Amino acid sequence: MSNLDQIAKLAGFSKATVSRVLNKSPHVSQETRSKILKIMQELDYVPNRNAISLSKGQTLQIGIITSTINEIVLAFLNSFVEVAGQYEFQTIIYTSGEDKKKELQAFEDLKRKRVDALVIISCVNDTDLLSTYCKYGPIVSWQRMDHTDIRSVAMDQYEGYMLALKHLIQKGYTRIANAFGRPSSINTHSRQRAYAYIMEQHNLPVLQHWNQSSIYNIRDGEQVVRDLLQYRDEFPQAILCSNDYVAVGILCEARRQLLSVPEDLAIVGFDNTELSHTMGITTVQNPIEAQAQNAFYMLSPQLVGRQMELQPLQYSLIERTTT
Amino acid sequence: MSNLDQIAKLAGFSKATVSRVLNKSPHVSQETRSKILKIMQELDYVPNRNAISLSKGQTLQIGIITSTINEIVLAFLNSFVEVAGQYEFQTIIYTSGEDKKKELQAFEDLKRKRVDALVIISCVNDTDLLSTYCKYGPIVSWQRMDHTDIRSVAMDQYEGYMLALKHLIQKGYTRIANAFGRPSSINTHSRQRAYAYIMEQHNLPVLQHWNQSSIYNIRDGEQVVRDLLQYRDEFPQAILCSNDYVAVGILCEARRQLLSVPEDLAIVGFDNTELSHTMGITTVQNPIEAQAQNAFYMLSPQLVGRQMELQPLQYSLIERTTT
DNA sequence: TTGAAAGCGGTACCAC
């Protein structure tokens, strides 16, 4: 492998001049430039990115942290990789598997200058601890954070959940259950607030086993149906899900249990993923791609020195056949 | 940010000794070590990864190339990130969006020493061109390659497809259609060979419109059903799919069209993903996780200087309710 | 327009 020095020697110029050519500096004469370019071509030269990173103190790499890559994360990840790539930034995946130590390595890598910035999709460490890393580079989060140092691109799911609740009530459903996600998450709290508010406002019943938590995926959704069926007399008319995959699980299991949807059980998903469309699940449209792009835009002032305008975000209800 | 030099000065030792402490060299006295470690702690010192990479000529980063991150890729990606992480390697995503230039950047990054190795999930460039990059580092592929320089971890889908075909025939289905993926791919060719062989052996009919290509995802699957319905009289009894997502699309659309499954149409997926389980789709179990792990193991001789034993791979048929 | 040289922050070989 050839390096700058060799190119410089062969061309009869200094490293500085060769570097100028590489960086398209205007302060190089035309003939010098073409002579150097020719030699680079001949030697099949490409600059070493580690050397550049070390010298510039910038890697053009962004770390993205998630416990695991699942279907929900997919849309965000794709969209983020895409927009970051447009600005020459690469994306490194850090999967923690909910392990605090492993997750922390991503933050250490920010400190160690392996990445220029971090995006949190989900994290398990204490936010007070994580925010101490802000001094090493910009950090944004998709997951809502209870800490002011780390900004979040997510929307308040209170609004989205309200849409779903109002839709159900308007349709005449009164016995409404919830399949929440992480019990301690801000999203879950928002949803619980919306639920409590609406239920009280309409003077509707709230049973304890209608509030299930830690329901994340298809399998969990299937289990929810089986659990609810144990209380035959208190079976809900409708169920709101933490995401579309949970809704899919509930729908499939409901059918297996010979419940007809939406007559015996109405289902509302969340996110409006491809799958909810295919399976005809009523859901709340969540602009995930836009949030991923906003994540990059929020980093951009420190990354590319330019403030970028965030896209407006809005929920909407997509009515399909499960309500 | 502090660096080696500062630590050395403050501790009253040389950079070399500090470096030894960092790298856990045994040739440092206990008190020197603890003294240096104490100072590192006080200054909150961590070594700069770019400097290490430059000096060692190794980044501990592996690039993974795919046109887009979809559900099929998910299992592979998760598994690969996991196993690579166990050996301290990080994974960088390169999504090409089928753009040859963009895809080539990943290979240039191998040359430029941004990554130590590459894993191809899918690629669009000419394999002759890509194999010229082998001299810069190890490259393996999940997608089957027609080039000997780049080894593939994938299995020959001929075997898997045979399982599915034999299953259908044993069940008494004779009018069998195919939803193939990329027309030019080696996998598709393997499947076509298996199909042709079985059909001829059993003297079964083969209609041209029973062989659909470029069917990749749920939407494509839905479309397949609508297309096939145009030939009412020549509607197949069963259909084999390029993957489980196509099968899901076909299943959902078939139900919407009031076809009963498997009576009017039997469906066999491929891969045995979570979703096929949930929806009760008969499928071919494809050990994707093991292939991802093997991908790392195939890189390992050049990456960690150790030959690792590849896991044996085997297809099996998972019979569920769609056949 | 060009060059010399001092970084960037480590590693690793060779002395002692």
Add this chain to the structure above:
DNA sequence: GTGGTACCGCTTTCAA
């Protein structure tokens, strides 16, 4: 066990 020092390969300031 420890230190001196030449790398690794590129950027950037200052002079000329």
